Amino acid sequence: MVNYIWVGLxxxxxxxxxxxxxxxxxxxxxxxxxxxxxxLCISLISVLVFWLGMMKIAEDSGLLxxxxxxxxxxxxxxxxxxxxxxxxxxxxxxxxxxxxxxLGNAATPLGIKAMEQLKELNGGINEASRSMVTFLAxxxxxxxxxxxMVIAIRMKYESVSPTExxxxxxxxxxxxxxxxxxxxxxxxYRRIRKx
Amino acid sequence: xxxxxxxxxxxxxxxxxxxxxxxxxxxxxTYESFVDGGKEGIKIAVSIIPFLVxxxxxxxxxxxxxxxxxxxxxxxxxxxAIGVPPEILPLxxxxxxxxxxxxxxxxxxxxxxxxxxxxxxxxxxxxGSTDTTFYVLTVYFGAVGIRKMGDALKxxxxxxxxxxxxxxxxxxxxxxxN
Numbered sequence: 606m607v608n609y610i611w612v613g614l615x616x617x618x619x620x621x622x623x624x625x626x627x628x629x630x631x632x633x634x635x636x637x638x639x640x641x642x643x644x645l646c647i648s649l650i651s652v653l654v655f656w657l658g659m660m661k662i663a664e665d666s667g668l669l670x671x672x673x674x675x676x677x678x679x680x681x682x683x684x685x686x687x688x689x690x691x692x693x694x695x696x697x698x699x700x701x702x703x704x705x706x707x708l709g710n711a712a713t714p715l716g717i718k719a720m721e722q723l724k725e726l727n728g729g730i731n732e733a734s735r736s737m738v739t740f741l742a743x744x745x746x747x748x749x750x751x752x753x754m755v756i757a758i759r760m761k762y763e764s765v766s767p768t769e770x771x772x773x774x775x776x777x778x779x780x781x782x783x784x785x786x787x788x789x790x791x792x793x794y795r796r797i798r799k800x
Numbered sequence: 801x802x803x804x805x806x807x808x809x810x811x812x813x814x815x816x817x818x819x820x821x822x823x824x825x826x827x828x829x830t831y832e833s834f835v836d837g838g839k840e841g842i843k844i845a846v847s848i849i850p851f852l853v854x855x856x857x858x859x860x861x862x863x864x865x866x867x868x869x870x871x872x873x874x875x876x877x878x879x880x881a882i883g884v885p886p887e888i889l890p891l892x893x894x895x896x897x898x899x900x901x902x903x904x905x906x907x908x909x910x911x912x913x914x915x916x917x918x919x920x921x922x923x924x925x926x927x928g929s930t931d932t933t934f935y936v937l938t939v940y941f942g943a944v945g946i947r948k949m950g951d952a953l954k955x956x957x958x959x960x961x962x963x964x965x966x967x968x969x970x971x972x973x974x975x976x977x978n
Contacts, residue, residue, distance in 0.1 A: 610894060611858055611901070618861035621870070630864040638860030642852035645907055646845050653841030659819050661837020662830050666823040704931070709899075710844065716936070717943040724944045732948040733941065738955055741940065745896070745933040745956045746963060751812060752928025758907045759924060764915035770924040771811055772804035777963070777970045778929040784966070785959035792951040 645761065652757035660706055669706070673698045683743065683786060686726075686736045693722035697740060704747040707754075716744065739789050746785035748778045801974065848900055855904030859890075863908075884968060887919050891926060896933040896960045903927065922971045930963040 622631040663669050673695070680698055687693050696719035703712035719740060727734035733741075752774050759767040823830045862868050868890075876886035891905040909923040933956035941949060 610897065611854065614862045615858045618858070618863075618865040618867050621867035622861070622865035625866045627865050631861050634860035634864035635857055638857040639853050641860075641907075641911070642856040642904065643849060645856075646849045646852055649848075650842055650845040653845050654838040655841070657841040657844075658834035658836075658838035659816060661840075662823040662828060662833045663819045664837075665833045666819070666826040666828045668819065668822050710840070713939065716940050720940045720944045720946070724946065731945055733946050733950040733952050737941075737946065738950055738952045741933075741936055741952045742955045742959055744936045744940075745931050746929075746959050747931040749928055751815070752924070754903060755906065755924045755928045758903075758910055759915040759920075762907075762910050762915045762920075764920075766808075767915070768812065769805070769808050770921055770928065772806070772808035773921075773970050773974045774925045774928040775807060775811075776804060776974075777925050777967045780966045780970070781929060781959065781963035784962040785955070788958045788962070789955050792955050796951065 645758065648761040649754060649757045652753050652760075656707060656751070656753045660708055663706070669699075669702055672702050676701065684736050684739060686734070687723070691722065691726065693719055693726060693736075696722060701743070701748070704744070705750050707749060707751060716740075735793055738792070739786070742785040742789040743782065746778065746782040748782050749774065804974065848903070851900035852904050852907075855898075855901045856908060859905060859908050863912075885919055885922065887913070888922055888926070888964075888968075891923055892964050895926060895930055895964075896957060897935075899932045899935060902932070918971065918975065918977060921975055922967060925971050926964065926967045929967060930960055933957060933960055 618631065622628050660669075676698055677694065680694060680701070681687075681689055684694065684697065687697075696715050700712050700715040700719055703709075703715055720737065723734060723737050723740065724730075726736070751771060755770065755774070756767050759770070820830060823833065872886050875889065879886040879889065887909065891902060891909060894905055895902045906923045906927040910920045913919040915921075915924070933953070937949065937952060937956060941952070
């Protein structure tokens with residue numbers, strides 16, 4: 606999917622430039638765009654190093670595990686089909702916590718582990734179970750406490766207040782997570798009614 | 801509103817303070833842990849360079865050619881009528897598909913319109929508040945061999961749409977519409 610969008614954007618741009626007579630601007634844009642991307646990544650290093658360093662302390666001190674325990678009763682309600690002591694719940698929770706703290710790289714393997722457990726719970730068939738759909742919905746709306754990369758980008762482009770979007774982002778992410786759970790429930794009950 | 805600004809101002813310092821005190825209390829070698837974790841940050845920043853170069857070049861071509869402007873002149877009025885700033889549409893479309901591509905678009909919007917403009921703030925909130933549905937779908941379901949996805953895609957995309965609407969409303973309420 607992303608392949609088509611990427612090629613599409615580029616080719617449409619090139620064709621458009623040929624018709625529109627903006628080839629000069631396009632030539633400039635190619636090299637400017639590439640340079641911009643590299644300087645952006647370099648400026649992301651500062652925030653990423655600092656944040657992931659902090660998160661490593663949180664992990665080593667057992668703080669992340671503590672939070673996992675705190676969220677357990679809440680997650681159990683969202684996944685009524687998963688027995689309360691099943692390892693799937695643990696992986697789901699760790700995945701959520703990792704996402705919450707902006708640890709995307711750590712979240713992915715945990716999410717896959719959770720899916721493995723959910724599949725086993727579903728008898729190992731290649732069909733998505735109710736809990737899997739719920740897990741996916743929760744993940745796509747992933748609650749983020751501190752959007753570190755966004756803050757770094759805002760800093761690079763000289764925002765007066767780079768962190769001013771943290772509160773609004775938190776409100777948005779919580780509301781859309783609730784919406785995701787409700788949408789998931791809606792589709793579930795619709796499936797049941799259909800039989 | 802004031803509570804939310806307060807959260808923006810306090811959440812990072814409070815988290816840092818708490819993590820450091822908790823780590824010290826639990827006798828973690830805090831500084832060594834920090835350095836160890838920080839190395840991961842360099843790896844991530846360097847590893848996303850190719851993704852961003854590819855996407856930003858493509859977006860730059862699309863914009864410089866005049867194609868973006870043309871597209872906006874077509875769909876802009878309709879979107880504006882329902883309260884959606886048309887410039888956000890490309891980001892809204894790509895956000896569920898690719899996280900790094902969306903990161904490229906977000907930084908392009910912030911660079912073009914300014915981080916403290918309505919669009920810059922909306923792009924910031926949108927980038928920070930949702931995750932990539934297709935990534936989760938292909939990676940998670942793919943890794944464990946789920947072929948029949950049921951309602952998963954529908955649920956994910958509806959949730960994304962609601963997320964975009966919520967983002968527009970929250971940013972408008974919070975910062976005003978300009």
